[in-house]
Amino acid sequence: MGETSTTAAVIGAGPAGLAAALGAGKAGADVVLAAPPQGVASRTPDLRTAALFAGSIALLKNLGAWSQIAPHSAPILAIRIIDDTGALLRAPEVVFTAGEAGYEAFGWNIPNAVLVSALMAAAGAPGSRVRVLETAGITGLSLGGDLARLTTQEGESFQARLVAGADGRNSISRSAAGIATRTWQYPQAALVTTFAHTRPHRSISTEFHRPAGPLTTVPLPGDRSSLVWVEAPDVAKGLATLDDTAFGNALEERLQGLLGGVGEITPRAVFPLSGLTAEAFGRNRVALVGEAGHVIPPIGAQGLNLGLRDAATLAECVALALARGLDPGGAGTLDDYNRRRRPDVTSRIATVDVLNRSLLSSLLPVHLARGFGLVALKTFAPLRRIAIREGLGPSGDRSPDDVPALLLADGVRLLSERAAAKSHSSAA
Numbered sequence: 001m002g003e004t005s006t007t008a009a010v011i012g013a014g015p016a017g018l019a020a021a022l023g024a025g026k027a028g029a030d031v032v033l034a035a036p037p038q039g040v041a042s043r044t045p046d047l048r049t050a051a052l053f054a055g056s057i058a059l060l061k062n063l064g065a066w067s068q069i070a071p072h073s074a075p076i077l078a079i080r081i082i083d084d085t086g087a088l089l090r091a092p093e094v095v096f097t098a099g100e101a102g103y104e105a106f107g108w109n110i111p112n113a114v115l116v117s118a119l120m121a122a123a124g125a126p127g128s129r130v131r132v133l134e135t136a137g138i139t140g141l142s143l144g145g146d147l148a149r150l151t152t153q154e155g156e157s158f159q160a161r162l163v164a165g166a167d168g169r170n171s172i173s174r175s176a177a178g179i180a181t182r183t184w185q186y187p188q189a190a191l192v193t194t195f196a197h198t199r200p201h202r203s204i205s206t207e208f209h210r211p212a213g214p215l216t217t218v219p220l221p222g223d224r225s226s227l228v229w230v231e232a233p234d235v236a237k238g239l240a241t242l243d244d245t246a247f248g249n250a251l252e253e254r255l256q257g258l259l260g261g262v263g264e265i266t267p268r269a270v271f272p273l274s275g276l277t278a279e280a281f282g283r284n285r286v287a288l289v290g291e292a293g294h295v296i297p298p299i300g301a302q303g304l305n306l307g308l309r310d311a312a313t314l315a316e317c318v319a320l321a322l323a324r325g326l327d328p329g330g331a332g333t334l335d336d337y338n339r340r341r342r343p344d345v346t347s348r349i350a351t352v353d354v355l356n357r358s359l360l361s362s363l364l365p366v367h368l369a370r371g372f373g374l375v376a377l378k379t380f381a382p383l384r385r386i387a388i389r390e391g392l393g394p395s396g397d398r399s400p401d402d403v404p405a406l407l408l409a410d411g412v413r414l415l416s417e418r419a420a421a422k423s424h425s426s427a428a
């Protein structure tokens, strides 16, 4: 008997892979998602939270995951930047409010573990086209013909026309497709945790700009916040090994009383800061999604927002290919995907890099430029509105046709309408 064959296989059941699987399913593809057996993932819990912007929230709604996530998430209504660099020119405190740019909220802060389990539940819900294949991992990927052939660690094989490689920064699907990367390191690491505090956060996320990197608090439900504290790697490691009382005192001092006393602290984790970008996001039947295609430092909350836009764009490319009777894993579809993702990913990587390096630099002109930038942002409302829209992703002022349908309200209906329209126009 021949091997089973599916339209799309997704390698990696992190948040980007799950969204890609659900998105491709909404686009009309039958999807096999390679995921670890239930319970295995929880042995290495993801302690991070992700601040996700409005487009990502719309995607989660369209994928049927939001109702499970909403009770565990907190809105971000304002972002405050405090210059704590000790530079000669101390920039004024700048507060951006979502309301001034016409948004209900900048986004919502969501624990990664909640996000993954809600997306997994949506994958298993009635009507889903996603079949979850429990495996310790995909170990073989052979590409080259009209179908990709995948082999699991347990020795099971199956075929797919398209492979969504969402297998993280050390992606085997990227190497199998022969896609080279550019990588770089920063002399920094991010310490993450969540903590209780005695003063309310008032739904404000605060960024302290410090010489070693930013320290950011992001609201969680109740009087709790998540923390991303960027430091030199040895300092971050030292902070991670302090006992809770000593760590609470150090944090309280850094927060300058902003959130009052620091209470219960959850386990801490440290992530070295690095960057990666793939030379192509699609080739040889493989479309790279999430950190398999790009890794970006956790500054400005861009990483997973980009990964979810990858998933939404891939879904649209698949919908269009299926509507036109084209190969969803063929070169045309993958070139289209690559072309549509490149500007968004490149511009986010560049902005985050400049921001981060401006803090690390000891050069006075760099500090002055950053300081004047913040003064301009504080005093000039139109500039602030532009900065807000740019920070939140591609939806800003652009035409809805530039934005993947799955990022828009009622994106599933739009996706099928667009696919139907394209198939009519190509038939005509």
Ligand SMILES: Cc1cc2nc3c(=O)[nH]c(=O)nc-3n(C[C@H](O)[C@H](O)[C@H](O)COP(=O)(O)OP(=O)(O)OC[C@H]3O[C@@H](n4cnc5c(N)ncnc54)[C@H](O)[C@@H]3O)c2cc1C
Pocket: 011, 012, 013, 014, 015, 016, 017, 034, 035, 048, 049, 050, 051, 052, 136, 137, 138, 139, 166, 167, 168, 169, 171, 172, 190, 192, 228, 271, 289, 290, 291, 292, 298, 301, 302, 303, 304, 305, 306, 307
């Ligand atoms: C400190 C920190 C804070 C952050 N904060 C934010 C934020 O506020 N907002 C934001 O948008 N982003 C944020 N990010 C970025 C965000 O966390 C990442 O973009 C996101 O977690 C990446 O998801 P992913 O699904 O691409 O990769 P991963 O979560 O790494 O998932 C990859 C999956 O693939 C699986 N896998 C690997 N190899 C195989 C194989 N061979 N077979 C099968 N499965 C395989 C892995 O087990 C894993 O489950 C932050 C990052 C850090 C480090």
